[in-house]
Amino acid sequence: MMVLGIETSCDETACALYSGARGLVGDRVLTQAIHAEYGGVVPELASRDHVRHLLPMVDALLRETGVSRTELGGIAYTAGPGLLGALLVGSAFGAGLAFALGVPAVEVHHMEGHVLAPMLDNASIxxxxxxxxxxxxxxxxxxxxxxxxxxxxxxxxxxxxxxxxx
Known part of the structure; x- marks a missing residue:
């Protein structure tokens, strides 16, 4: 199954395609540079940047990998912990896209994702x-x-x- 993953928990907008048969198919990450001038992450600016970049990033990823939306079997998105506004952008986008495509939406705990990520490309773990x-x-x-x-x-x-x- 091809799954689109979405990450918007803080100041990075990221998306990835993962296939159970092929592994990581592709990914895109955007680090929001604007926060440096403020000495830390400004939650409202982070949320707005996610809104601005998430759809174009997903579209670019699908184009680059040659995967169509109809091939997606599920959408996974970060549900927390993180900045509330930033999380809402990713969850609304992920749940909305899943609904539109008629595929499951899966909430992912951010820290659980970190714990389990090494297992994606190393079956011995x-x-x-x-x-x-x-x-x-x-x-x-x-x-x-x-x-x-x-x-x-x-x-x-x-x-x-x-x-x-x-």
Missing amino acids: KPPFVALLVSGGHTMLVAVPEIGRYEVLGESLDDAVGEVFD
Whole structure:
């Protein structure tokens, strides 16, 4: 099945096509540079930039990969955690496109996506395992006894390591 993934949880607009048979078919990522002049992410500006760029990015990705909308078997989008306005843009777009195409829409937990992403191109990674998440506002050590079950073993008490890069 060909799935379109949509990510708009903060200041990056991203989309990707993944096929169970072919793996990652293509992806596009746009990092919003405007926030640098403000010293951090401005949520309203992030949301507006997602609105401006998401549809053209998805259209370009489909064109580049030669995949038509009718080939999509599902739409997955980040449902949280993240900036509320930014998440609403991605969820409205993803759910709306899925409805229009008559395919399932799947909400994806942002941190679960980070934990499971390495499994997409490495079949040898299987639970149980321990994951170290260092992403934006999150730094945590997570036990994964099975997919869908997670236990936070520890996390930062104040600032997250990922904030250094943001």
